[in-house]
Amino acid sequence: MSNTLTILEEQIAHLTRTVEDLSDVVARQENEISLLTNRVRMLMERSAERELEHGGQAMLADQKPPHW
Template identity: 70%
Template sequence: MAIEPRLQASEEAIAHLTRAVDELSEVVARQQREIDALTRRVAMLMQREAERETEGGGTIPLADQRPPHW
């Protein structure tokens, strides 16, 4: 009968680990959604800035220019 307490302890440990994995999975999924949204925003802002620079001076957008030390 010594096996039963060990089995119960193992089942409890597995249940805790399963819960932790589920919680971490939810965190990772939420973070990925946030990263995706921020990536879209950065792309939109870069596009807006490039359009603004082009409209403002008719020059090459700064993002596409080589640094002066090249």
């Protein structure tokens, strides 16, 4: 019985460590997604500003291009 209990405790410790590692990965990914989302927003704003400077119409993010 003691051997079974030891095996279960080892498995729980391993699973706990895996959950903690995955939590760290998810937290890093959340930060990276946030950073990339901000960069995409900034690039879209810059692109729209340049388009307006050259006399064109600014494309909104939810508009389909004219060829669709």
